[in-house]
Amino acid sequence: xxxxxxxxxxASIALHALVLGYGLVSFSTKAFEMTPEDSVPVDVxxxxxxxxxxxxxxxxxxxxxxxxVDKVAEAKPIEDAIGKVTEKAPVVTDTAPPPEPxxxxxxxxxxxxxxxxxxxxxxxxxxxxxxxxxxxDPIAEAIKKEEKKPPPKPVAQAAAKxxxxxxxxxxxxxxxxIAALLDKRDPTRSAVTGDTLNSNAALGLANGKAADNSATxxxxxxxQVERCWKKPYGGIESQKPEAAFAIRLKRDGTLEGMPVPxxxxxxxxxxVYQESxxxxxIECQPYKLPAAFFEEWKYFAPVFTEQKT
Amino acid sequence: xxxxxxxxxxxxxMASVGLLTSGQRAFGQAPKRIIVPEGEFTPLxxxxxxxxxxxxxxxxxxxxxxxxxxxxxxxxGLFAPIDQAAYIEKTINIDAAPNFLNWKSIxxxxxxxxxxxxQGDGRLKxxxxxxxxxxxxxxxxxxxFTSPEYWRRIAHIISDQIYERLTGEKGYFDSRVVFVDETxxxxxxxxxxxxxxxxGANVRxxxxxxxxxxxxxxxxxxxxxxxxxxxxxxxxxxxxNIETGQREIVGxxxxxxxxxxxxxxxxxxxxxxxxxxxxxxxxxxxxxxTTTRLTDTPAIDTSPSYAPDGTRICFESDRGGKxxxxxxxxxxxxxxxxxxxxxxxxxxxxSPRGDxxxxxxxxxxxxxxxxxxxxxxxxxxxxxxxxNEGPTFAPNGRVLMFFREPGGNxxxxxxxxxxxxxxxxxxxxxxxxxxxxxxxLLS
Numbered sequence: 170x171x172x173x174x175x176x177x178x179x180a181s182i183a184l185h186a187l188v189l190g191y192g193l194v195s196f197s198t199k200a201f202e203m204t205p206e207d208s209v210p211v212d213v214x215x216x217x218x219x220x221x222x223x224x225x226x227x228x229x230x231x232x233x234x235x236x237x238v239d240k241v242a243e244a245k246p247i248e249d250a251i252g253k254v255t256e257k258a259p260v261v262t263d264t265a266p267p268p269e270p271x272x273x274x275x276x277x278x279x280x281x282x283x284x285x286x287x288x289x290x291x292x293x294x295x296x297x298x299x300x301x302x303x304x305x306d307p308i309a310e311a312i313k314k315e316e317k318k319p320p321p322k323p324v325a326q327a328a329a330k331x332x333x334x335x336x337x338x339x340x341x342x343x344x345x346x347i348a349a350l351l352d353k354r355d356p357t358r359s360a361v362t363g364d365t366l367n368s369n370a371a372l373g374l375a376n377g378k379a380a381d382n383s384a385t386x387x388x389x390x391x392x393q394v395e396r397c398w399k400k401p402y403g404g405i406e407s408q409k410p411e412a413a414f415a416i417r418l419k420r421d422g423t424l425e426g427m428p429v430p431x432x433x434x435x436x437x438x439x440x441v442y443q444e445s446x447x448x449x450x451i452e453c454q455p456y457k458l459p460a461a462f463f464e465e466w467k468y469f470a471p472v473f474t475e476q477k478t
Numbered sequence: 479x480x481x482x483x484x485x486x487x488x489x490x491x492m493a494s495v496g497l498l499t500s501g502q503r504a505f506g507q508a509p510k511r512i513i514v515p516e517g518e519f520t521p522l523x524x525x526x527x528x529x530x531x532x533x534x535x536x537x538x539x540x541x542x543x544x545x546x547x548x549x550x551x552x553x554x555g556l557f558a559p560i561d562q563a564a565y566i567e568k569t570i571n572i573d574a575a576p577n578f579l580n581w582k583s584i585x586x587x588x589x590x591x592x593x594x595x596x597q598g599d600g601r602l603k604x605x606x607x608x609x610x611x612x613x614x615x616x617x618x619x620x621x622x623f624t625s626p627e628y629w630r631r632i633a634h635i636i637s638d639q640i641y642e643r644l645t646g647e648k649g650y651f652d653s654r655v656v657f658v659d660e661t662x663x664x665x666x667x668x669x670x671x672x673x674x675x676x677x678g679a680n681v682r683x684x685x686x687x688x689x690x691x692x693x694x695x696x697x698x699x700x701x702x703x704x705x706x707x708x709x710x711x712x713x714x715x716x717x718x719n720i721e722t723g724q725r726e727i728v729g730x731x732x733x734x735x736x737x738x739x740x741x742x743x744x745x746x747x748x749x750x751x752x753x754x755x756x757x758x759x760x761x762x763x764x765x766x767x768t769t770t771r772l773t774d775t776p777a778i779d780t781s782p783s784y785a786p787d788g789t790r791i792c793f794e795s796d797r798g799g800k801x802x803x804x805x806x807x808x809x810x811x812x813x814x815x816x817x818x819x820x821x822x823x824x825x826x827x828x829s830p831r832g833d834x835x836x837x838x839x840x841x842x843x844x845x846x847x848x849x850x851x852x853x854x855x856x857x858x859x860x861x862x863x864x865x866n867e868g869p870t871f872a873p874n875g876r877v878l879m880f881f882r883e884p885g886g887n888x889x890x891x892x893x894x895x896x897x898x899x900x901x902x903x904x905x906x907x908x909x910x911x912x913x914x915x916x917x918x919l920l921s
Contacts, residue, residue, distance in 0.1 A: 387512040399520045399587060401645055402556050415509050427613075436648030443609065445522075446514075448587055451612040470509040 238272045345461075382462045383469070393456050394471065398449035411474040413442040414450065418467055422455035431470070444474035492746035500772060506876045522644060524551060525586035528562070529571050532595025532603070539629050540594040543604065546633035547640070548591065550651045553894075554641065554877075555901030560586055564879075572605055581611045588617070588644060592636070594629075601625060604632045607641055618643045620747075630679060635921060650872040651676060654917040655879065656694045656703050659683065660889050660910035665888070671705060673720065676872070676916070678906035684718060693868075694735055698786075698830065699744035703915070704728065704735045715749050717764070729762050729769060737780045742788045748772070750780040759793060759810075772810035783835075784808065784828045785852070792816070792826040792835050792852070803837055805852060816853040816854030825868055828852070830918070831875030834897065838867045838880075847880045849897055860899040865890075877904065881912040 187324050412434075417425040434440040450471065459467050529540035540701050549556035562568070566580040572591045579588050592606035592804075607619040620637055622632050631652060638649030646752035659672040659681075671684040671691045685691055685707075692713075694705035701720045706713050715728040715738040728738065741748065745764055751758040759772040759779050773779045777797035784791055792805045798815060801822040806813035817823040821841020828835050834849040839859065846862030847869050865883040872879070876897055883890040889910030895902040905911075 185804045188484075222725050275730045315826050383510050383512065387510075390512055394514060398514070399522050401522070402519050413511070416591065436646065438640070439642060439648035448610065448612040452587070465510065471514050472511050473514070 173315075185281065343460075382459075382465055386458045386462050386466050387469075388470065390456055390460055390466070394449050394453045397453035398473070400447055401438070401445050409475055410439050410442040411472060412439070412446045413470055413472040414447070414469070415470050418452060418454075418456060418458075420460070420463055422457055424454050427451075442473070446471075449473075506680065521556055522588060523558045523560055523582055523586050524588040524640075524644075525560045525565065525584065525588065526562075526590045527565055527568060528885055529594050529604075529606070530569050530572065532593055536594045536596055536602075538593075539626070541603065543592070543594060543636070544630055546630055546677070547637045551636035551640065551707040553677065553903055555896060555903075556641070556645055572607055575614070576609060578609070578611050580615050588640075590636075590640060596626070597623070602629060602632070604629075604636065604671045604876045606636050606639075608643055620898045630675065631920070634675070634677075638919070647876060648919070650877060650916075650919070652920050653873050654696075654920065655870075655892075655905075656684070656690055656696060656912050656917070657881075657892060657907070657911045657914040658694065659908065660912060661687075664875040664887055664889070671703075671718070672907075672911075673811035674907070676905075681908055684720070684723075693903075693913055694915050696915045697740040697744040698742050698918050699740075701917075702740075702744065704738040704740060704747055706738065712752075715747065717747070728764075729767070736783070739783050741784050741787055743869075748782045748784065748791065750778075750782070759791070770810075772806075773813070781825050785828045786830050786832045790852070792828055793826045794826055801836065803850075803854075805835075816850065816852070817857075818854065819857060827869055827871060829871045829875040829897075829911050830873055833875065836869035836871060836878055838869065847878065849878075849893070858899065860895050860897070861893075861902060868913050870914050872916050878913045879916055881914060883912075 382394050413431040414428040415431065416428040419425050428447060430443055430447065456466075500593045515538045517746055520888075526544055526769045528544045529539045531537040539795050548559045552559050564581065566574050567577065569592050571697065572593045576589055577592060578589075583622050587610070589611050589766055590606060591609070595603045595605075597603055602625065603621060603623055605619075605621040608617045609615070618794075620639060620642045622635065624632050633651040637651040638728075641649035641651065641791050654673055656671065656673050657675055658726045659670045660667050661670075668687040669690050669692075670687040671685055671694055672681055674681040675714040680778040684703075684708070690708040690825050692708075694703050696703055703718045703720065705718065707716050712734045713736055713842045715735045716725055717728050718725050728747050728749070729735065732750050733748075734757075736750050736752075736756070736757075738747050740746070740750040741761070746761050747764060748759060750759045751760050751794055754774055754858065757780055759782050760769050761772055762769045772782075772791070773793075775795070777795055778801075779793055779795045779797070780790050781795040789808050790805055792803055792809055793813075794801050795804050795813070796802070797804075801824050803814050803817040803823045803826045804813040804815050816835070817837070820841065821839055823837045823839050825838045826835050829849075834856075835852055836847065839845070839846045839848050839862075844862045845866045847866045848857060850857040860878065861880075861882075863882065864885045866880055867882075869880045871877070872894075877894050878897060879892055879894045881890045881892050890912040892905040892907055892911045892914050893902055894905055905914075
C-alpha cells in the first residue's frame, strides 16, 4: 500500500487551512451585546380563541359564570355597555343604507355573547342544591327556615341580593366608560334583564389564554417607582446588585402589606441596596396602573438591579 | 428486549417529567418579575434636626454636633441634608418614635435624632438614632461618653455610623490629615508640618518651620507619621509620634534617604536610599533597626507603597526610560510594570481597600490624578490640570485627597475627589497646603 502524497497538494491544503483558520480566529469579533429586553410572549391562536379572549368587559371579573343582569325581568341579555354607543345602529330605519355595515360589525361582536344565555340553565340547579345543606347542618334552625323559603322562588333570592349589588355598583369614574356616560339617548337601553341580578360582567373565560400585559403595566410601574428610588452609590466596582420583592397591591394601587424581600442580602452594600429599593416601593405608592390588568398586577415581583456599571 | 424496555422506561420517564414540570407551571404561584434597571444614583435626602439639649447649657454643643454631621454627610456627596428651615418639627424628642408623616412630607428618606447631655461627672453624653422614614424603623442607635472638648470627634463618629449604615461602606470622617502648611512669599516659603481633622478643623502645627519638610505619611495602624526633612546635611527620613511629640531619625545612612512609607502593620518603614546617581528601595524594621535591600538597579526607584495585606509593593522607577509604576513582592525581585499609558507615572499609592493604586500622571504639559487596578487595567483619570500631585486615600478607599497648584504667584491647596471622579471639593486650610496624607480611622 503506497500512498503517494502530492507535496504541492499537501502544502496547498495546509496553507489553506492555515489561512482559513487564521481568518476564523482573527476576524471573528466579540458578539454584539444587546441589553436584554422584556420579552412579550406571542401565541398563535385561532380566530375562535381570539374571540373568547376578547369576550366580556375590560373591568369585569376574570371568570363569572353568571350572566350579566341589571334588572330582574324576562331574560334579554345585551352586550356590555362599553361598546354601547354603536347600539344606536339597529334603531336606524330600513331606508338608510349606510349604517348597514355597522350592524354587521355588531353581529360579529355579539357572537361571544350567546354563551351567557346558554349558561343560564346551569344556574337554575343552584337553588335546588341549597336545601341540601340544612340536612347536614342541624344548627340554627331559624336560618334553615329562612333558607328553605327562597329556593322555590328564585325571584325572591334575587330580591335579597340588591344590598350586595349596591356596594359593587358604587359610582366611580371609569375612563373607559366615558362614551357610555356621554351617550344620553336612551338611559334604559343598557339594562340587561334576566331572572337573577348580577351586575358583574365577565372578563372572559378563565380557560382562555389571557394575554400577558406585563410589558404595559410593568413599564408603568417602573416609571413610577424609579422616581422615588434613591439608589445607593456603589462605587465604580461592578457589584451587580439585585434586590427582588414580592408585593401585593390593592385595586387603588396602594400596598396591601409590606413588600416581602427575596432572600437575605450577603453584604452590607446589598442590604443597603435592598433597603433603598424597599423605601422606593413604599414611598411611590399608590401606583397608577391600568385597572383592566388588576388581576395581573395585584401580585408581582419587582426586581431592582444594576445593568450598567 | 432489554433495549425495548429501557426505551419504554425512558419514554415514560420523560413523560412523567414533562407532566411534573407542566404541573409546576400551572400550579406554581410564582409572581411575575418586573425588572427595574434604570435607577440613577441620587444623594439620599436626610433630615438632621438639632440634637436636643439634656440641660439648657448643652444647646450650643447640640447645634454644633448637628452642624458637623450635616457638613460631613453633605461633603461626602452621597447625602443631601435637607435645610432645617423646611422642617415641620424643629426639635424632636429622641426617646419617642418620630412622627414620620412630618418628615415624609419634606421628602426625607432618613432622619437623625439625638441628644447631648452634660453628666454629673463633667463628661458629655451623646445619643443618637437613625430612622428610616418610609418604613418607620430604627436603623441604628448609639450612645457615647466623652470629655466635652472632644465633641467634634463624637460628631465624626456619629457621621461614620450614619454613613456606614446607609451606604454599606465604612466611613472616613473620624480621621485626620497631616499636610505641609505653606506660608510666606513664593521665594521664601515657610513649610511646616500640620495636622487637622479631615474636614479642616482643629489645625495643629507639628514643626516650627525652620527646616524644609516633605512627604509626610501616616502610619496605617498607629498615631505616628514619617516624613522627609532637609536639615543641616542631607535630607533624612524622620519618625514623629503625634501623641508624645517625640521625633527620631530613621536609620543612619550615607547619602539621602527619602519618600518613606509605613508597612501596613506600622512596624517597618520602606524608603529610597540614594546611591550615587541612582536610588534603590530599602525596608527598615523599626524595632530591630535591621535594613533590607529590595531593589538593586542602575535606576531611580522611589515612592514605594505597600498593598494593605503587606504582600506586595508598588513603586515608581525610571528603569524603562521614563518614570513608570511597577509592582513586586514585598521581599523584592521580579518587578512588573503596570503603567503603559502615554506620559510618565509617579507617586503610586495603594488603596487601603486594595482594589486600586492611585498615581500622579504627567504628560502633555498637564498633571493628572488617576487610579488603576493593581494589574494595570482600568486606568481612570479623576482630575487633571496645571499641577495636581500627591494622592492619598481616605481610610475607606472611596475618596482621594491631593494638592493642586493653580500656577502663578499663588500656592497649593488641598482637594478631595471621589474615586469615581465625582464631587471634587476644596479642603479648607489656614494657608497654602501641600502633600496631604490621610490617617487611618481613629477609633
